[in-house]
Amino acid sequence: MIKEVIVVEGRDDITAVKKAVDAELIAVGGFGINKKVIDRIKEAQKRQGVIVLTDPDFAGEKIRRIISKRVPGIKHAYISQSEGTKDDDIGVENACEEAIIRALNNAKCTVKEKREEFTTSDMVFFKLTGDKTSKMRREKLGYELGIGYCNSNQFVSRLNNFGITKEEFIEAYKKLNLE
Incomplete structure (x- = not known):
């Protein structure tokens, strides 16, 4: 299991990342990143660390900058536009499992034992x-x-x-x- 919490843009991104790795994820819901979401990201950063994996487009980079400005010390994972493009649609949800894993490995994600303190x-x-x-x-x-x-x-x-x-x-x- 990946120790850091992975921040993505939306639900489809969560589905794609969950197919590739076992991790906790937060979806920001696009540009409308509200205070509640930022607070959750800050808490995740404080407790486990955060890796931001947004779409390889203008909107994804803008979201990445917003998070970076408000939450210091986060890691960044990147997929290329070619890895994230399918039928003229660009997004993490289009990337194959190997591309997602490579991006997270390049971000120096930490692997930890799955914790089951709560049931x-x-x-x-x-x-x-x-x-x-x-x-x-x-x-x-x-x-x-x-x-x-x-x-x-x-x-x-x-x-x-x-x-x-x-x-x-x-x-x-x-x-x-x-x-």
Whole structure:
């Protein structure tokens, strides 16, 4: 598994990267990078490091510059225009798995053991799934931990991939009075 969180532009990019490697990803949603997304990227950089892999076009470079300006110390992965072009469409989603892996290796990504400190059982125990208040609990806890809101499966993945410890989790849980 890749230690760093990979930042891409959209959902199709996430699908392409997930086919190539096991990693946590953040999609910025194009030019509309809001404060919530930047805060998640900052948290990811602080905890695990970040690699930005955007489309090899003007928009991709602009997004890369915006992130670089707001989040210092990130790594950059690049695919070429020819690797990312399919039927006159340019994007990471068009790159083959080998091109994505090469780009990440050139960015000096770090490989780590897959971490499974949190499980679905934890989500049930802390009422983060299977309860009428689960959505609200994940939303508040995700904000407090800096990992954002998501469904319970993705929440488990983010807790593990962002390196959140049980102690941090319980402290945030108690602070929010979710008991």
